[in-house]
Each structure stands twice: as C-alpha cells, then as structure tokens.
Amino acid sequence: MKFYVIGIDDNQSQHFSPEITDVINSHTVFSGGIRHHEIVRPFLPEDYSWIEITVPLNKIFGQYRTYDEIVVFASGDPLFYGFANTIRRELPEAEILLYPYFNSLQLLAHRLLMPYHDMHIVSLTGRPWLRFDEALICGYNKIGVLTDNKEHTPAAIAERMLYYGYDNYKMYIGELLGNKEKENVTALELSDVTGKTFSFPNNLILQKTYERPRPFGIPESEFDLLNGRAKMITKMPVRLLSLSLLDLRNKSVFWDIGFCTGSVSIEAKMQFPHLGVFSFEKREEGQELMENNSRKFGTPGINTIIGDFVETDISDFPRPDAVFIGGHGGRMKDIMSKVFSVLVPGGTIVFNSVSAESKEMFLAAAKDNDLVIKESITVAVDDFNAIEVMKAQAP
Numbered sequence: 480m481k482f483y484v485i486g487i488d489d490n491q492s493q494h495f496s497p498e499i500t501d502v503i504n505s506h507t508v509f510s511g512g513i514r515h516h517e518i519v520r521p522f523l524p525e526d527y528s529w530i531e532i533t534v535p536l537n538k539i540f541g542q543y544r545t546y547d548e549i550v551v552f553a554s555g556d557p558l559f560y561g562f563a564n565t566i567r568r569e570l571p572e573a574e575i576l577l578y579p580y581f582n583s584l585q586l587l588a589h590r591l592l593m594p595y596h597d598m599h600i601v602s603l604t605g606r607p608w609l610r611f612d613e614a615l616i617c618g619y620n621k622i623g624v625l626t627d628n629k630e631h632t633p634a635a636i637a638e639r640m641l642y643y644g645y646d647n648y649k650m651y652i653g654e655l656l657g658n659k660e661k662e663n664v665t666a667l668e669l670s671d672v673t674g675k676t677f678s679f680p681n682n683l684i685l686q687k688t689y690e691r692p693r694p695f696g697i698p699e700s701e702f703d704l705l706n707g708r709a710k711m712i713t714k715m716p717v718r719l720l721s722l723s724l725l726d727l728r729n730k731s732v733f734w735d736i737g738f739c740t741g742s743v744s745i746e747a748k749m750q751f752p753h754l755g756v757f758s759f760e761k762r763e764e765g766q767e768l769m770e771n772n773s774r775k776f777g778t779p780g781i782n783t784i785i786g787d788f789v790e791t792d793i794s795d796f797p798r799p800d801a802v803f804i805g806g807h808g809g810r811m812k813d814i815m816s817k818v819f820s821v822l823v824p825g826g827t828i829v830f831n832s833v834s835a836e837s838k839e840m841f842l843a844a845a846k847d848n849d850l851v852i853k854e855s856i857t858v859a860v861d862d863f864n865a866i867e868v869m870k871a872q873a874p
Contacts (some may be wrong), residue, residue, distance in 0.1 A: 480543070482559045482566055483550045486580035488657025489680070491518060498543045499578055502550060510543070532562065540569050542619040553583035554638045554680075558623060560602045583682045584623040587653035590664045593684065598623045603631035608639070609755060611779040615645050616692060616752035621687040622648070633683055635874035637672035643779045646670075654678040655779045666842040693749065693779065695719075702740050703771045705764060713805065714860045717831060719746070719870065724829050724854055726872040731774045734799040735759065737755050738789050738808025738813060740767040747803075748778040749868070755855070756781045757789045757796055761808065793821060800826040815844035822873050827853075832867040845871040 483502050487493060495503065501524055503509075510530040511519070523529075530542050530549070543549055557563035560584040563575060567794060588595035592754070598618040601611045604627045611631075614622045626632060633652050640648065646669055654663045655678050663678070696719050701710045713721070725745055727733060731754065735744040738758040748756050758769060758781055769783045789810055800823045807814055818828060828850065833839040845852060850871040858866040 480546075480572060480576045482563075482573055483578070484563045484575055485550065485552050486555050486557050487515065487552055487579045488580055488586065489518070489554065490513070490657045490659060492659075493518060493522065495522065495759070496578075502578075506548060506550045508546050508548070509550045509552065510539075512554075514555070514674055525760045528611050530637070536569070537616075551830065552672070555586075556812070567843070570753055571594055580794045583625070583653065583656055583680070584684065586656040587623075587664065587682055587684055589806070590653065590656070591651055591666075591684070592782060593621075593651075593686075594761060595621070595623070595684075597621060599763065600683065601625070603636070605625060606631075608780055609753075611636070612626070613752040613829070614748065614779075615640065615643070616778065618687065618691060620687045624683050624685065626679075626681055626683065628679040631671050633677050633681060634675050636683070637669040639779060641669055641673065643774055644777045645691065647689045647691045648687055650697040651684045651686065652677055652681055653683070654681045655759065656680075656682070662842075665841045675689070680848050683840070695747070695750065696812075697742070697776060699742065701775070702742055703768055703775070705739055705762070705768060706806065707731060712742050713831065714863065716860050717790065717858055718743055720856060720868050721803060721829050721831060721849075722750065724856075724868060725827055727754060727801055730801040731755060731826060732797045732799045733817070734759070734796075734802045736802065736818070737761070738765060738769065738783075738802045739805060743803050743805060744781050745772055745776050745778045748781055749776060750775075753777075755797060757784065757799070758782065759784045760786050761784075761785075761806075786850075788801065789817060796821075798823050802826070802828045804830045804841075807837070811837070811840040812847065815841075815848055815850075819848040819850065819873065826873045828873075830869050830870045830871075832869060836867070838867055841869060841871075849874060 492643045499728040508528050556579040593681045598621040599614055600623045601614050602625040604625045650667050650672055652665045655661045676788050695713045733747055733754045733756050735758040738744050744756050744758040766785050773781055798821045802818050828840045853872045854870040857865050
C-alpha cells in the first residue's frame with residue numbers, strides 16, 4: 480500500500496510543484512479534512528473519490544485498506560504532530576512519499592522574523608496540559624504551542640499561566656496562517672489575551688520577558704500550613720532526601736499519599752515537571768492547601784484526590800512507578816497492599832518513619848508484599864526528632 484502525503488497551508492490559491500501536480504493528476508482517491516478538501520477541490524480530477532478524515536480513525540483506515548494508492552492532504556509538515564505519523568502507526572508496512580510544507584509554528588516565526596532554532600514545542604491539540612505545564616516550570620525562553628478550539632485556546636492558555644503566576648511571557652498569536660486574505664499575527668500581553676476569541680486554526684509562541692525563580696528546595700516556612708501547624712509538613716532536607724530515594728528523574732507517575740500541605744507533591748513537580756502527580760489526602764482542608772500552595776509556587780497539573788485512600792477507587796488512575804507515603808493513620812498494611820496492587824514492576828515506595836512503631840509497620844507491610852528494602856537513611860533537622868527515610872522496591 481502506498482501513500483502520497485502532501486502538506487499544504489491555508490492559502491486558498493495553492494501553487495503546487497510540477498511533481499505534486501503529476502501525483503494529483505495520476506490518482507483518483509484522495510483524503511484529508513474538510514478544510515483541506517475545500518482548498519484542493521479545484522485541483523482534483525473529475526472522477527475523484529474523497530475520504531474525509533474524521534474520528535474514529537479505525538473506520539478511515541478500514542476504507543484506506545481497500546485501495547493500493549491514496550493521496551492524502553495534511554496541514555504543513557505531516558511529520559510535525561501530523562497525519563503521516565498516524566499512518567506510520569496504523570499501517571507500519573505502508574510506503575509513504577512525503578511532500579512537506581512549513582509547519583504552522585515555522586510560519587508564525589517567519590512572520591515575526593523570529594529565529595526558532597531554540598524554541599521548545601508543545602502540542603495541546605487534543606492533548607492534556609502535562610507537557611505545557613512542564614515547559615512553563617522549566618522556564619524555556621521560547622515556547623511554541625499548537626492549540627485547539629476547545630479547551631486549549633489562546634485565552635485559556637493565558638488564563639492558566641496567570642493563575643499560576645507565569646506572567647513572565649509575551650504571547651504572539653498567529654491566526655489562519657497561509658490564508659493571504661484572512662491571516663493575522665498579534666503580539667499581546669497575557670492579560671490582554673484572557674477573555675478574547677481568535678480565528679481558528681491558530682497557534683502561538685511564548686517569549687519569556689524575565690526569569691521566574693525556580694528554587695531547589697522550598698523552605699517549609701513559605702508554605703500555607705494546616706491550621707498553622709509547622710510539625711505537619713515534611714522539612715525541606717527530609718523532603719529532598721525522600722525525592723532523591725524515589726529516583727523521580729526516571730519515573731513517570733508519582734503518587735503522594737497523605738499530602739497534607741502538598742509540600743512533597745509540589746517539590747516533586749517543581750524539580751521533575753515531567754511527572755504526572757496524583758496526590759491523596761483524607762482531610763478536606765487539603766484541597767484548599769494544595770490549591771493555594773500550587774499557585775504560590777507555580778506548579779500546575781497536580782491531581783488532588785480527597786478522601787480515605789483505602790476506600791478510594793483507584794482503578795481509573797495511571798499506575799504509579801513511585802509512591803511517597805506521608806501519612807498512614809494506623810492503616811499502613813492496607814495502604815501498602817493497595818499500592819502494591821497497582822505499582823509497576825520495579826516501582827519504589829518511600830516512607831518517612833518518625834517512630835520505632837511506624838518503622839516496624841512499614842517493614843512488616845513491605846515484607847507481606849514481597850517488597851525489598853533498598854535503603855534506609857536517618858536524618859535529623861534542627862531540634863526535631865530524627866526521621867528514618869526508607870525505600871522499598873517492587874520486584
């Protein structure tokens with residue numbers, strides 16, 4: 480099976496090369512989106528057939544399989560978050576001849592005369608916020624963003640940035656790029672983007688205007704506390720040691736059980752922004768604490784779950800490869816058993832023991848679930864009692 484994948488822009492008067500013109504004239508089966516069909520219709524032969532690309536894609540590929548050769552029109556560079564990648568995934572044995580055009584972020588950079596070799600790119604087109612949040616926390620100088628017309632509009636992006644304190648970017652928005660009659664490029668402050676609508680398709684480039692602090696180790700005095708109780712927060716040195724034992728740089732999903740003020744979750748997200756963070760807390764006050772502290776330190780994307788962990792339905796959450804147990808309420812055995820049931824092979828659990836009794840509970844629960852104790856480090860901070868930080872690993 481053979482695909483000819485042709486990248487186009489939104490120009491209503493396309494100018495195809497002789498090679499592409501020959502491809503179009505020598506075929507009868509074509510495919511693409513509604514917008515692509517409207518643009519290329521004048522160039523298609525009289526007896527052509529059109530397969531419209533819509534979801535679910537399995538039906539589209541079912542139609543594709545009935546033909547030997549298909550010409551597909553796609554936006555910009557079809558390998559840049561584009562349909563050529565979908566073909567490679569769904570039909571890995573298919574032959575692909577590619578005729579790319581500039582992708583939309585290249586076009587926007589061209590309009591701005593902005594060098595883009597140092598631009599970090601994020602796609603929010605039908606995707607979650609995770610990679611965008613990661614880019615914000617990392618603080619890249621230029622962030623190119625592919626938007627959609629639902630949840631991830633320029634206004635929604637600006638609102639999210641301002642909510643978490645990222646006012647250190649200017650936004651350049653490109654609308655209908657390639658459409659010579661309608662395209663528009665705008666440079667705006669984030670506060671001027673909120674509440675506004677923009678023609679779709681659009682995309683944007685964020686240019687950093689100043690450096691936002693990103694501390695390594697957040698002093699506990701800076702967190703909003705549970706009823707002002709300083710003893711209810713994991714101290715910074717213990718927090719960093721715990722994260723070190725969890726080896727989060729090489730993990731993807733982190734669960735924080737009994738998060739209280741959210742300090743461990745927030746520090747984890749700050750230092751390892753690629754993580755999917757899921758934080759559990761029994762006390763309802765935890766919801767507001769996590770929200771306030773996440774905004775204060777600029778760590779969007781932490782998923783907060785309120786309720787008794789042992790009673791919580793965890794079947795819809797992604798399986799963790801790293802877990803921190805910050806509170807157990809005397810139910811260590813039940814918590815560990817539940818965590819072990821979803822922990823990925825080789826995953827790690829870290830627990831900070833403040834007493835001989837809690838240490839024995841953790842060790843016994845680890846043994847019951849065939850976990851191996853890999854490390855145990857005792858640390859004391861100021862005049863507080865010594866804490867034993869223990870790491871258990873699944874087979």
